[in-house]
Amino acid sequence: MNETQPNSFKTMPDENGRFGIHGGRFVAETLMPLILKVETAYKEVKTDPDFYAELLYFQKHYIGRPSPLYFAERLTEYYGGAKLYLKRDELNHTGAHKINNVIGQALLAKKMGKTKIIAETGAGQHGVATATACALFNLECEVFMGAEDVKRQKPNVDRMRLLGATVNPVTSGTSTLKDAMNEALRYWVAHPDTHFYIIGTVAGPHPYPEMVRDFQSVIGKEAKEQLFEAEGRLPDALIACIGGGSNALGLFHPFLDDADVTIYGVEAAGLGIDSGMHAASLTGGTPGILHGNRTYLLQNDDGQIVDAHSISAGLDYPGIGPEHSWLHDIGRVNYVSATDEEALVQFQLCSRLEGIIPALEPSHALAYAAKQLPLMDKEQVVILNMCGRGDKDLEAVLPKLDERGLL
Amino acid sequence: MSKRLAASFLKAKQENRGILGVFVSAGDPDTNTSTKILDSLVAAGADMIELGMPFSDPMADGPAIQAASLRAIKSGMTLKGSLEIASKFREKHTNIPLVLMGYFNPIYRYGVERFVKDAQAAGTDGLIIVDLPPEEDAELRDLSQNSELDFIRLITPTTLGDRLPFVLEKAAGFIYYVSIAGITGTKSAQLESISSAVNKIKQVSDLPVVTGFGIRTAEQAAHVASLGDGAIVGSAIVEIIAECDAQNLSAENTARKVSDFTKLLADAISAHKPE
Incomplete structure (x- = not known):
């Protein structure tokens, strides 16, 4: 593989831990x-x-890798466009990536x-x-x-x-x-x-x-091989949800230099970006310094960190990994968002159509797939990271599905 | 070194004692009370003010200073407001050095160049930015050193080995010795360990060494100050402000309580002569 080609997107970070302006080591001297x-x-x-x-x-032998790459036939049919493959990291021991x-x-x-x-x-x-x-x-x-x-x-x-x-x-x-x-x-x-x-x-x-990122990249490496086996080709697109962004980067990183693969990172839009009640650091934030790195953050004009909001506790974070911030700045990855409401609908839909109860986090990725796949040709192929299972979310989600007549 | 810092250390040296630095958070619990507290600190004999610029996520601070930061933010304090408080302080107190302490994000958001310009215009003397270790501090240090703001570096118990010369190399103003591996206002260090650390630092640097973290009583302050060039007290002061705020005391009464305690610290430091 062309790991070190001159125009590679895979050479970051530099020796100081920088991804463009992002990253770094902004910690107290005691920790240095x-x-x-x-x-x-x-x-x-x-x-x-x-x-x-x-x-x-x-x-x-312990996690159960490789996780399967599964052709989600019924969701594909329902969305009515590109073929949807799920990378089944929800089957790992402990139920997530x-x-x-x-x-x-x-x-x-x-x-x-x-x-x-x-x-x-x-x-x-x-x-x-x-x-x-x-x-x-x-x-x-x-x-x-x-x-x-x-x-x-x-x-x-x-x-x-x-x-x-x-x-x-x-x-x-x-x-x-x-x-x-x-x-x-x-x-x-x-x-x-x-x-x-x-x-x-x-x-x-x-x-x-x-x-x-390196430890999570096993997701993308496996997916790449598995898709070659199943379809004999690269995917046309990748979709993954993003809080801090580890499952997404794990899937994306091995594909960054494959120019024909379009990549979508889905942030949590909570009650909607305009409502201010969201966790979309890239779509609705600005660069700043928190938790040891420079990256996009939800903050006010005075540089105070603003609370994130998402129905998914795993996406409820006011920052994002610095490599995503860089990939956003250079435009290699498209960062989009999905609301609480859209995620809830997919939570139920995926359970009913595939017999897979997704966590609320990948339900955000499914919500974007629901919009993007119908715009694509039936010959095209998309891999979505099913990064966790939804058992943990039932208590929070079931009353909401009940209210909406989805149970 | 800033003229005011130099004069303050010189005066203390002539009196054969260390300096007393006192930390408060700007705008804690509100601008008016905060201003009165600062005046009272000077009257009570503080040699240097460390003025905290509030941040929502103060990673290196313990519960007392976290709470102070949040009280200040809640009352509407901002980075701009902190600089205004500093500027008003400087109009009244021309000689007492005032050092700004904080985290990088509010400064970055404000604009590094603009911040350095405004901090200098406000008459402040130095910067202590907790989450800018030497590896990351150039983007602020270079600009502040070009003005008259001393970029003050911290030495901690984990720094004392191989890393010491590297950190001290570009230090300015004074060395802030963080006497414990930990956050503010929690445990206290043994005097012997402070003494040995201060000596190690002094072997490499000519700058004054001031010790902070975990200094809670007048007696501790006096001992610690005598081991180097001074002591900084923060959480113990801020806890008094928290108590007064909880009891809804007036700004005057809050300032008086803070002043009474500060005077105890100053008197103990003056009375304590190096053994």
Whole structure:
């Protein structure tokens, strides 16, 4: 593959962790030495065949990779256009793509001699994946979760506790994912020698955006091979939802240099972009600095961070990974959005037509597919990342479907 | 070094003591009270003001200063408002150095060039920007050094090894020694560890070393200040403001309470002579 061609979109970040103007290492001095150590350690394992052999082992035998690439015939027929393939990462152990990254980082933490792990979580999927890896590798696990999310996502809190993690409800700020990340960083500052911080998305200080992307890129690599096998060609388009953006970048990255593949990242439009109640950092935000990186943020004129809103707790974040911000600036990826309402409709539709209950997050991706696929030819092919399953969302979604007569 | 900072350190040195730096958040709990508090700090004997520019997500701060930031934002405080408070302070108090502390995002949003120009026009003396480590600080440091604003670098317990010369190389004004690995207002460091850190820093840099984080009592302030060139007290002051705000005390009474505590700190530092 042309990994290093001069016009490649795959050479980022630079040595300072920059993707164009985005990325970087905007952290307190206390954390700088730690982040530099993570960077050095990651550089070492990147070229270490033993590390990759171990990662591959757990991907295959523990996560259940490769995940299938499934031709969704009934949805294709319903949308009435291009052929829709679903990359079934909701079939992974723990029910989402998050575990791909967590296993990689947990192996790195072990290699660095760390015995204690910190993680932030919003919907709880990254928290559950981290608690799972910590049980597997015998590591202590401290999860930080906004107090509001602890209430909204009780089943995941219960799972984490059963797996042996300590769940710390965060009441600072607005008690949601951004505050959980603040608190995880504060905890790390206070425990620099013993702890490793497993960030769950392609954001945070360098090298996290790069490292998480690399661990998630298994999604796109597999999908590319699988589609060649099924159709003998590249897809015409890719669609994935974006909160911080790890499942999307995992699917997109291996295709970035395939110029004929059109790529759509779907942000959460909440109650609508114009309502101000959304989580669409690229569509409705401006560049700024938060959680260790420069990237597009939801903020006011004074540079104060504004709360995100989305029905999906996993997309409810006022920032986005810096590589997405760069891909947006240079126009390689098209960033679009879908509302709460549109996601709800697809949540039900996909359950009824495919027997797959999607998480609310990929329901946003389906909502865009519902608009885009009918505009395409029947010979064209689209891959959508089914990055998580919807069991966790039933409590929130069922009353809403009932209200709308969709049950 | 800024003239006011230099004069302040010189005066303290002549009196054989360290300086007392006091942190408050601009606009906490409101502009009027905040202005009165600043006046009272000077009257009570503070040698340097560290004025916090509120940010919604203060990653390096503990609960007390987080709450101060949010109170200020809630009362309508902005970066522009913080600079106005600084400017009014400077009209009344021509000699006391005032250093701005904050996070990069509000500055970036305001415009880095515009910020440096306005901060200088407001008569401030230095900048402490917590989330701009040496690897990232050039975009603000270069501009501020070209004006008369000292870009103050932080040294932490995790910096004291190989990294120390690198961080100290382009430091200006004074060195802020963060005495604990942690956030503001939580644990306190052992005096021996502060002493050893200050000595390590002084072997590499000629700049004054001022210690902060976890200094809560007059006695601690006096000891810590004597180990280097000064001590900064933040959370303990801000907690008094929080208490007064919770009790709905008037601006005057709030300022008086803050002043009483600050005077205890200043007196203890003056009375404590290096062993």
